[in-house]
Amino acid sequence: MNILNTASYADPMSFQDIILTLHHFWGKQGCVILQPYDVEMGAGTFHPATTLRALGRTPWRAAYVQPSRRPSDGRYGENPNRLQHYYQYQVIIKPSPVDAQELLLRSYREIGLDPLLHDFRFVEDDWESPTLGAWGLGWEVWCDGMEVGQFTYFQQVGGITLDAPSFEMTYGLERLAMYVQGVENVFDLRYNDTGITYGDVFLRAEKEYSTHNFEAADADMLSRHFEDAEAECNTLVQRQLALPAYDYCIKASHLFNLLDARGVISVAERASYIARVRALAKVCAEAWITGQA
Amino acid sequence: MPQFFMELFSEEIPARMQAAAAKELVSIIEQSLNALAPREVRGFYGPRRIAARAVVESEAPAVEIEIRGPKLTASAAAVDGFLRKHQAKRENLIEQNGYFVLVRLDVARPAESLITENLTTALTQFPWPKSMRWGQSGAFAWVRPLRRIVCLLDQDVIPITIGPITSANISEGHRFLSPGTFIVSSAEQWELELERRFVIADAAKRRAVIKAGLRQLTASRDLDVVMDEALLDEVTGLVEWPVALIGRIEPRHMELPPEVRELTMKENQRYFAVRHTNGAPAPWFTFVSNIEAEDGGKAIVAGNERVLRARLADAEHFYTLDRRHPLDFYLPKLKFMTFHTKLGSQFDRALRIANLARRIAMALGVNAEMAARAEKAGLLCKADLVTGMVGEFPELQGIMGGYYADDPVVAAAIRTHYLPQGPSDPLPGGGAIDHITADPSRPQPLNEYFKPEIKIACAVALADKFDMLREFFSIDEMPSGAGDPYGLRRTALGIVRILIAGNYRLNLYDWCGENVTLVEFIVERLRVQLRNEGRRHDALSAVFAVDQSFDIVRLILVTDAVLAFQATEDGRNLLAAYRRGVNILRIENTKDGPHEGAVDPSLLIDSIEISLSHSLDLSEESIAQALSAEEYTSAMMGLANLRAPVDAFFEGVTVNVDDPALRRNRLRLLARLRDVMHRIADFSKLEG
Numbered sequence: 005m006n007i008l009n010t011a012s013y014a015d016p017m018s019f020q021d022i023i024l025t026l027h028h029f030w031g032k033q034g035c036v037i038l039q040p041y042d043v044e045m046g047a048g049t050f051h052p053a054t055t056l057r058a059l060g061r062t063p064w065r066a067a068y069v070q071p072s073r074r075p076s077d078g079r080y081g082e083n084p085n086r087l088q089h090y091y092q093y094q095v096i097i098k099p100s101p102v103d104a105q106e107l108l109l110r111s112y113r114e115i116g117l118d119p120l121l122h123d124f125r126f127v128e129d130d131w132e133s134p135t136l137g138a139w140g141l142g143w144e145v146w147c148d149g150m151e152v153g154q155f156t157y158f159q160q161v162g163g164i165t166l167d168a169p170s171f172e173m174t175y176g177l178e179r180l181a182m183y184v185q186g187v188e189n190v191f192d193l194r195y196n197d198t199g200i201t202y203g204d205v206f207l208r209a210e211k212e213y214s215t216h217n218f219e220a221a222d223a224d225m226l227s228r229h230f231e232d233a234e235a236e237c238n239t240l241v242q243r244q245l246a247l248p249a250y251d252y253c254i255k256a257s258h259l260f261n262l263l264d265a266r267g268v269i270s271v272a273e274r275a276s277y278i279a280r281v282r283a284l285a286k287v288c289a290e291a292w293i294t295g296q297a
Numbered sequence: 298m299p300q301f302f303m304e305l306f307s308e309e310i311p312a313r314m315q316a317a318a319a320k321e322l323v324s325i326i327e328q329s330l331n332a333l334a335p336r337e338v339r340g341f342y343g344p345r346r347i348a349a350r351a352v353v354e355s356e357a358p359a360v361e362i363e364i365r366g367p368k369l370t371a372s373a374a375a376v377d378g379f380l381r382k383h384q385a386k387r388e389n390l391i392e393q394n395g396y397f398v399l400v401r402l403d404v405a406r407p408a409e410s411l412i413t414e415n416l417t418t419a420l421t422q423f424p425w426p427k428s429m430r431w432g433q434s435g436a437f438a439w440v441r442p443l444r445r446i447v448c449l450l451d452q453d454v455i456p457i458t459i460g461p462i463t464s465a466n467i468s469e470g471h472r473f474l475s476p477g478t479f480i481v482s483s484a485e486q487w488e489l490e491l492e493r494r495f496v497i498a499d500a501a502k503r504r505a506v507i508k509a510g511l512r513q514l515t516a517s518r519d520l521d522v523v524m525d526e527a528l529l530d531e532v533t534g535l536v537e538w539p540v541a542l543i544g545r546i547e548p549r550h551m552e553l554p555p556e557v558r559e560l561t562m563k564e565n566q567r568y569f570a571v572r573h574t575n576g577a578p579a580p581w582f583t584f585v586s587n588i589e590a591e592d593g594g595k596a597i598v599a600g601n602e603r604v605l606r607a608r609l610a611d612a613e614h615f616y617t618l619d620r621r622h623p624l625d626f627y628l629p630k631l632k633f634m635t636f637h638t639k640l641g642s643q644f645d646r647a648l649r650i651a652n653l654a655r656r657i658a659m660a661l662g663v664n665a666e667m668a669a670r671a672e673k674a675g676l677l678c679k680a681d682l683v684t685g686m687v688g689e690f691p692e693l694q695g696i697m698g699g700y701y702a703d704d705p706v707v708a709a710a711i712r713t714h715y716l717p718q719g720p721s722d723p724l725p726g727g728g729a730i731d732h733i734t735a736d737p738s739r740p741q742p743l744n745e746y747f748k749p750e751i752k753i754a755c756a757v758a759l760a761d762k763f764d765m766l767r768e769f770f771s772i773d774e775m776p777s778g779a780g781d782p783y784g785l786r787r788t789a790l791g792i793v794r795i796l797i798a799g800n801y802r803l804n805l806y807d808w809c810g811e812n813v814t815l816v817e818f819i820v821e822r823l824r825v826q827l828r829n830e831g832r833r834h835d836a837l838s839a840v841f842a843v844d845q846s847f848d849i850v851r852l853i854l855v856t857d858a859v860l861a862f863q864a865t866e867d868g869r870n871l872l873a874a875y876r877r878g879v880n881i882l883r884i885e886n887t888k889d890g891p892h893e894g895a896v897d898p899s900l901l902i903d904s905i906e907i908s909l910s911h912s913l914d915l916s917e918e919s920i921a922q923a924l925s926a927e928e929y930t931s932a933m934m935g936l937a938n939l940r941a942p943v944d945a946f947f948e949g950v951t952v953n954v955d956d957p958a959l960r961r962n963r964l965r966l967l968a969r970l971r972d973v974m975h976r977i978a979d980f981s982k983l984e985g
């Protein structure tokens with residue numbers, strides 16, 4: 005049964021309509037609507053439109069969908085709530101506006117979650133990305149006890165304290181859509197209004213990638229690629245090519261995640277891998293700032 | 298008398314920080330506005346605001362202040378520096394008790410300017426545990442963006458600027474139920490207006506409303522709510538307008554271990570568990586929303602039920618997967634789990650704990666069959682670390698192992714082997730103990746500790762703790778100052794608590810791997826524990842100083858006997874004589890000592906000293922017998938019998954006589970008195 009049928013919203017939105025609605029909403033707030041970045045990454049924050057653009061004083065507003073890969077979260081398509089590949093909707097506004105919370109709540113209203121019918125809450129959650137050398141303070145946004153987003157005031161990126169703290173919002177699109185549609189299994193989500201489900205689009209990928217991440221991926225090759233990406237990133241930074249260098253930083257991060265899922269990284273090595281990626285993020289951030297000056 | 302009121306309105310403040318922040322605001326007002334003699338200072342806190350009210354004087358009276366400066370003998374440069382620092386002239390100084398003293402007359406000041414000046418400084422440095430900057434804040438940081446400041450003296454706005462915000466008389470009510478602003482004219486009006494605007498400003502009142510709401514919902518269904526006070530505090534900080542609601546748990550999810558369900562409910566969702574009146578878990582959960590919804594909360598309940606269903610389905614998934622194999626299936630996987638980089642894997646640790654557990658169980662007097670079960674429990678007690686459920690909910694370590702083990706005795710030992718962790722934790726071996734809802738007011742009944750299955754549970758818990766301490770001490774990872782990253786102090790105290798509760802007689806020296814530093818560390822925890830409880834701890838140090846048993850139970854018994862003895866007249870008296878004797882020895886030893894060695898009976902010429910020597914022989918004998926028979930009160934009697942001869946000795950015999958042989962012998966007699974008494978304790982370490 006669909007809980008929203010009891011509300012004044014007749015038809016909950018399809019997965020793709022939620023994306024289109026968010027695009028429309030944030031577009032009207034002056035955000036440039038970007039397309040997903042074409043390198044594999046673990047979260048929308050890795051997109052240079054967030055990581056690099058958060059640095060420096062130049063104002064910036066952007067929104068985009070970013071496919072996010074978490075190799076160790078794969079469950080062969082058998083778990084109704086977990087995916088190794090999912091979509092994040094990412095918004096960044098720099099400097100953070102006075103009405104960031106209000107804007108966010110309006111965006112939920114647009115999707116069909118009325119704060120007079122639902123219980124919206126801002127629950128403490130400090131965000132940190134050890135691999136990006138980034139952190140911020142903010143909240144998990146709760147709707148009826150469900151986390152429907154992560155709201156962060158960015159403080160530091162690449163180990164660099166930000167001149168103009170930005171507002172950064174991440175919606176976990178599948179989870180949000182499951183809530184809006186009243187669906188208990190992610191693969192049952194209505195993708196559009198023609199009867200296509202999320203499972204129709206992604207179930208096979210979840211199965212195959214889970215096998216790849218946990219069983220098939222060639223660990224030796226991944227290790228080599230990590231070394232290569234690390235070296236290339238450093239070389240490109242030497243030439244002040246911040247953006248291409250940063251691509252290799254993201255690649256290194258993803259390769260590390262794959263190695264981790266493959267179970268070939270010991271606890272001690274893990275910390276060292278994270279430190280190596282963080283070092284890359286730092287030099288890229290510095291190169292980006294130098295290039296702006 | 299004017300009323301002062303201040304509200305700091307911000308985006309949502311973490312619940313755990315609010316109460317402390319309100320307290321801090323109160324103390325800032327008390328200190329910064331000290332000159333206005335603030336009274337009836339009261340703090341308020343909630344998700345989006347901290348506030349305080351006070352009654353103050355309308356002006357700070359003129360005062361004469363004396364500030365002590367350099368000594369009269371100080372250099373001219375030092376005096377000049379002092380004058381510069383206080384912007385004073387030489388003629389303002391007077392001379393007093395060898396010092397220059399600056400006498401300054403501070404004129405009366407209106408409250409307004411004093412508030413502006415002093416509060417601006419104090420609030421700019423508000424000590425949030427973690428703070429942040431935002432788009433408009435520049436270098437200023439607050440816990441989350443600060444949006445409004447109300448600062449009033451009666452109805453007048455007192456100008457204060459903190460970061461990007463300047464004070465006004467404008468506040469806001471509930472974010473959704475009453476959008477918009479209102480004018481604040483006084484603390485009372487603010488509180489009333491907020492209530493009209495769906496915000497209960499008084500946290501205690503909010504807490505009471507929540508409690509009553511939860512009680513009413515459950516009582517009307519013949520159920521009990523588990524009133525978790527810490528959770529109640531947190532929820533009080535999460536809502537401005539609490540509305541208690543109740544939801545159902547899927548019947549199939551009632552088959553999960555209650556700890557799993559209740560942990561998810563509490564940690565992830567901030568729900569309160571519900572029990573039937575007989576204490577059995579009920580298929581309901583209660584929670585508190587922040588809104589009076591148009592549909593009476595139907596959508597909110599349905600939403601929360603769905604969220605919980607998804608979470609419990611996830612837990613169920615892990616629970617089912619984990620139980621496809623017996624617990625020992627997971628054991629080898631511990632080889633790949635590092636305990637500590639220098640200390641090998643959890644598998645190595647499991648082997649060590651197993652061995653220790655068996656030996657400790659034997660030492661506690663269980664039979665070989667039961668000792669083997671202790672060994673098994675020790676071997677398997679860490680196996681659940683590699684199960685899916687513990688991977689997901691690390692807090693359930695031990696508890697899940699208890700569910701996955703097949704032998705109930707082994708299961709109970711695994712379940713409770715981390716206990717006790719905190720001072721209010723129950724001890725190992727109990728039945729259905731869970732960390733989450735453990736009732737500290739119900740300690741294990743004393744006689745339980747004689748049961749073999751309880752001994753096994755305690756043996757495994759002790760083995761876990763001894764191993765932990767031994768290993769970390771072996772790589773010099775001891776706690777220092779405030780740093781105790783591995784919780785070794787807590788671990789040591791756990792050992793002490795188990796040994797005392799069970800009256801278990803173990804030689805710590807043996808079980809600490811003959812590491813004296815470690816034994817001392819453990820006894821030190823007991824001493825600190827006694828001190829924290831406001832009990833005498835010097836007696837423990839005195840007894841431990843001469844102890845050879847390394848037996849915590851014995852240490853406590855002797856300590857208690859010594860304290861009881863010290864409280865008697867004989868005790869007080871003998872101790873005074875002891876101190877006198879030790880004092881003489883100390884002084885004489887510095888001249889030509891040390892004066893140790895056997896007393897020469899042929900040099901005892903006075904009948905009084907002969908009698909003392911004889912009494913010492915008798916007491917030594919009787920003390921030795923009493924100690925080995927563990928009759929500590931009679932051991933003290935042996936001391937008490939010394940009182941009369943010792944008193945007589947100090948009254949009738951001169952120690953420092955001219956005859957060097959006689960003098961030496963009498964000093965040796967004093968040394969012997971000390972040594973006999975030290976069979977029980979080093980009384981020089983005893984205070985009072």
